Amino acid sequence: MRNIFMLLLLLCLYTSVTAKEYMGNIIVGTYAKYAAAENNYKDLQKRLDADKRIHRLKEKHGFRYISRVSDHYSIIAIEPFYDDHVRSAVFAVVKKLFPKAYLNTLPSKTLLAKYEDERIPVGGAETGTGMTASADGPQTSEKLSSGNTALQWAAVALFFGLLFFHLFQHRRQKARIAALEHENTQLKEQNGDLQSINAEHERTMNLREEMLGKMTSKLHKPMKEIVGKSRHVLTSELSEQQSNELKTIKSSGEMMFEIVDDLLDFMKIRSGKLALKNSIFNINHLLDNVVKAVIDRIHRKDVEVVFEIEKGVPAKLIGDPVRLGQILTNLIENAVKFMDQGEVRMFVGRNDEAKEGEEEIVLVFAVTDNGIGIKEEEIDQIFAPFYQSRETDGSGLGLAISKELTGLMNGQLGVRSSYGEGSEFTLTVTLGIAGVNEKRQYRLPDSAYKKREILVIDYHDHAATALKKMLEYFHNNVDIIPGVELKNSVPEMSGYDMVFISEKLFTFPVVKHLHHIEAETRPKIVVVGSMLHKPLRTNAVKQMADKRLMKPLNQQRILELIIEFYGQESATEDGTISVMDEMTELALKAQRQKREITKENFSEFSGAKILAAEDNEINQKVLQGLLKESGIKLSIAGDGKEALQMLKENREYDLILMDANMPVMDGYEATERIKSNPKFSKIPVVALSGSTMPEDIDMMLEHGMDDHMAKPIQISAMYEIFEKYLERSRKTEEVAQEAAVHQRSGKELYVYEDGLKRAGGDPALFAEVLLEFRSLYSHSVSAFEAMMAKQQYALVKQLSLDIKGVAANIGAYRLSKAAETLQTADFSKEDGSTLLERYRSVLVDTLKVLDEQLTERKAVAKV
């Protein structure tokens, strides 16, 4: 549209420019009546055409006789003229013929065109008055032509105006487009610059992080050396000054250690490299480890830690115990650090009602102290990295790390505090429940659930109440006597089965009172100290106490205590014990220790090939000595590099024992290389290290080590590792199978003698083991079914690995094999339910044989 308009304008312009110059016209007459005009027109035509000169001029110059009609009158004119002489010549003739004729000034071409269009045949008489026309005529005619001219000029002006406007707009648009393009290019350039700056920045950051990571882990080793060595030197004879200086070196080293560790952790979390584990753990063990870690970091002070664990909290949970422990350690450590004396309480409870068959639980951990508290304006800042309201030994990263870890666990960490009065940190996390089908969290022999009369004497109310609850869980009746009451008189203790008394309250009058009670009726005395206090090893404690426990206590430790005091009693009372889970684990472990594994037991693994990477010559000798007559082939490498070399020389090893800290190449790096090489990645690597700190063990596992064995090496621990990772030598199996053939019919799947031998040849003990095995694994099929339904194959493998080992231990070889098929199955290809069916039938057979065996033994025993 716009273009068409422009074309029209250009056309107009062209016409106006190309037209010859117009000299005006001759108005022959103006007539009011049309008829007069027509007559005069004809007359004019006739007369002028008769004039040869005019006729020639007309031919040559192209003027015409025209009659036009306007609104009120008609005009006869001769036009157009482009030559003044011609017009004058014609005018001279016309004037003679029509005396009223006159010369007209220039009319606009537009009007002319219009008049031409309106040409009509003319007629009518000339009016006299029409020549009012003579007076008006020229005026009117002039008006018309000047109007035409004005319009023409206006059009031209309009055209030019529009043209200029258009051109102006066009130029402006062009300028704007150019400016935009320029800007665009600039932005692109800037963007490119920013991108490369960004990439550069990221590269630098990565490099920095990598460098920092490397640096910190490099620092880790010498610091460990400093701390370890100074710890060692501090135990030898030194002058006081030397000793003090060394102590400073040690504590500074430890502090640096902590900072570096925190920094490493923080960077790992921030760079998204920290993956949480999902393993089964016992909450009580976790809490014990937390306290141990706190004690390691805090100098002894007059503060007690109390755990208040709600009844509904399952003992076995699924989550990342190391990281959860890290958060709790930080919270308890801070609480202890920022108070001088009193109690730090940690409440552990669930935040909702228990539901039947629930698989997850939201746990709330609330750590309360009555320390210095936090100012209101600081509350939001304490979770920021490196924030410290006062200079302490910490890195200022503890809460920042805790917050990040809580986030990774989809949990929440918050705080309420009153400055000068104390603080409460609350952590909420969702954890899996491991023993969903277990009704009782802590299994005691049924008969051990006895209404025993127990007295608790403590000067801290919370600690006493918490202990009372734990004891009541096992159906005991508990009385509490506050410590202050002991100032006046010693309470009567004779009627009680057990007395728990705070270490500080175990004074001479108490001891005297106890001496007065007859030995048979004297209660069992449990002296309760605090892990954070200096232990009071008085003679009285040594002589009178049946047991010394350390606060904070937990359900598991109370359970262990009751088993220790009354376990045996209950076993003999009703002949059978139904002990499960924790208890069995403990019992099995204890039995293993009782069995006193000697180095002769290593021959069970004869033929196995072990590579030990160990730089310390004494340790090398110890290993060689231990395995000398076992038939195990032991090769020794002096460092990680040598170990790799030996592996490459195509020697097939069944197990690698790897010292963590070695010169040239340490155990971590060597393990990483082994695990990243598909040729060797399946060989189990067990770390050998002096540290048993969860963080260190975690680091070992993170570097790909499959397990950890503490130094100095203990035979029983080494045996456990071998049991886990080495096949029993063929010889032993063959012997066992031969023995099985000689068993009475129907018992081939079980070799009693083998089991008995492993239980140290003690039939009573072995009977207990069998009972425990029975109660622990008789329901394993339903446990497997539940795991498979939820596709928890890792748990299936874990449980089947346990069963495989334990079954082989008691001589149930076929069951061990059946468990092994579950443990090694590829559930993406194999049908789990078929394998489980096979397992079930072997288990049923095995249990039948075990029952027969037990009845037989009982009968024999009675005889």
Ligand code: ADP
């Ligand atoms: P640090 O390692 O220095 O203790 P954290 O991140 O653990 O660092 O704590 C940061 C700061 O939060 C502490 O310096 C202290 O000011 C404050 N804070 C943490 N816990 C407590 C508490 N229980 N009572 C008082 N102040 C606390």
